[in-house]
Amino acid sequence: xxxxxxxxxxxxxxxxxxxxxxxxSETESGLQYKFHTKSKExxxxxxxxxxxxxxxxxxDSVIFDSRMSPVPMYLELxxxxxxxxxxxxxxxxxxxDSATFVLDAVDFFLNTAGMAHIPDIIVPGDLLYxxxxxxKSMDEDGFxxxxxxxAEKQLQEMERQEMEEDGILRQYVLDENITVxxxxxxxxxxxxxxGDGDRVTPGSTVSVHYEGRLxxxxxxxxxxxxxxxxxxxxxxGRVIPGWDEGLTQMHVGGKARxxxxxxxxxxxxxxxxxxxxxxxLVFDVEVLEVTEQP
Numbered sequence: 001x002x003x004x005x006x007x008x009x010x011x012x013x014x015x016x017x018x019x020x021x022x023x024x025s026e027t028e029s030g031l032q033y034k035f036h037t038k039s040k041e042x043x044x045x046x047x048x049x050x051x052x053x054x055x056x057x058x059x060d061s062v063i064f065d066s067r068m069s070p071v072p073m074y075l076e077l078x079x080x081x082x083x084x085x086x087x088x089x090x091x092x093x094x095x096x097d098s099a100t101f102v103l104d105a106v107d108f109f110l111n112t113a114g115m116a117h118i119p120d121i122i123v124p125g126d127l128l129y130x131x132x133x134x135x136k137s138m139d140e141d142g143f144x145x146x147x148x149x150x151a152e153k154q155l156q157e158m159e160r161q162e163m164e165e166d167g168i169l170r171q172y173v174l175d176e177n178i179t180v181x182x183x184x185x186x187x188x189x190x191x192x193x194x195g196d197g198d199r200v201t202p203g204s205t206v207s208v209h210y211e212g213r214l215x216x217x218x219x220x221x222x223x224x225x226x227x228x229x230x231x232x233x234x235x236x237g238r239v240i241p242g243w244d245e246g247l248t249q250m251h252v253g254g255k256a257r258x259x260x261x262x263x264x265x266x267x268x269x270x271x272x273x274x275x276x277x278x279x280x281l282v283f284d285v286e287v288l289e290v291t292e293q294p
Contacts, residue, residue, distance in 0.1 A: 024102060029083035032102035039096030044137035048077045050090065051136040051146060056128050058105070058121070063128075072135075072150055074143065081111055086130060098133040158268055161278040165262060169280045172215050178259075187242050188259035189249050197252025198290040202235030205292040206247060210285045220274040229288055240265050243283070250287045258283040 024032040044050055051072050057063040066073035080088045086108065089101035105126040109118045138146055172178075173188070182188050200206055207229045212221040223230045232238050234247050242260030250256055260281045262268070270277040 024100075027084065027088065029080075029088060031084035031088050033089055033092065034100045036098045036100070037096065039094045041094040041096060043092060043094050044077050044090065044134070046077055046079055046091065048137045048139065049143040050075045050077055050134060051138075053133045053135070054130065056130040058126060059129060061121075063119075063121075077137075082107060085112055087112075089130065090132070090134075093132065093134045095134055095137050098131075101130040101132070103128045103130065158278075161268070162262075165278045165280060168215060169259075169261060172259075172280070183245070185241070185245055185264050186261045187245055187264060188257075189246055190257040190259070191249075191254070192257055192284070193253075193255040195251030195254025195287055197254075197287075200234055200247045200250050200252075200287060200290060202244075202248060203233065204235075204290050205231065205233045206287060207231045207289040207291065208247070208285055208287050210283050213282045214275070215280055215282065218274075231291070233292075242281070243285075246283075246285065247287070250285070252287050252290055255284070255286045258285060 024034045026032050051074055053066055054073060054075075055062055055065045055067070075090075077090055078087050080091075084103065084107075086101060086103060089099070089103075093099060105122045105128045106118055106124055108128055109115045109122065136142075136146060178188065178190065180188060180190055198204075208231075209223045209229050210221075211219060211224055213219050235244050237244070240260065242258055242264040245264070246256065246258040246260070258281075260283065262278045262280060265281050266275050266277075266279065268277045270279060275281070
């Protein structure tokens, strides 16, 4: 999904600049610009804190996209550091505006970004295309209020996703005819085959085979496919809490299915591109060996 968004952004940026390149205006300093939307509010003043979306890159690629971050982008509007820099462009904008600015790439990375060397993909003469939408301009008090407001919205969204996860899990339990009750933590421990070997205890070093799936059946990890068991020490937080808890119910030779809600899994952050935030996970686990006991 992330790579798809980057590719789409790159295509859109390239298409826009190819179509509109001849219609850019230019300031006395040489900064090229084009406004796509223009509000009637006053421009932001130096010292203001801006909340904005920003992408920049070469004409055929995207280097940075603030929208990839789960938190808003804030930037203090400073005096221009050199003629035609990005701060000159930002000072032209008012809340509600969207615009594109074209800057010398070397000047930006060495002077504005303060990098010691330009990135490998940049060569002298390259131009950077900044696509910016300015949402809000505020003073320090306004900034604190805005952060509080954004934090409250994020909390509300997290609560909504938690409720949504709970509903999806309940429906999954019904659809799969699961009759065991969840443990106090919320873990569903379903014994598939009882083991007759050593009991797994906190501190044990175990070797297991497993397959991990999302509730829709998507497999995101499998030691079976790799052909290599996973070894770890139980109870030390080296795996997600649902695993630590579930494994201590098992014996060598045993097989079990662990249904792990996100609060004892990967939580509100998920894991990489494969496990979204607030995902209940299903693991089929087989204990092969206990090599060390505490």
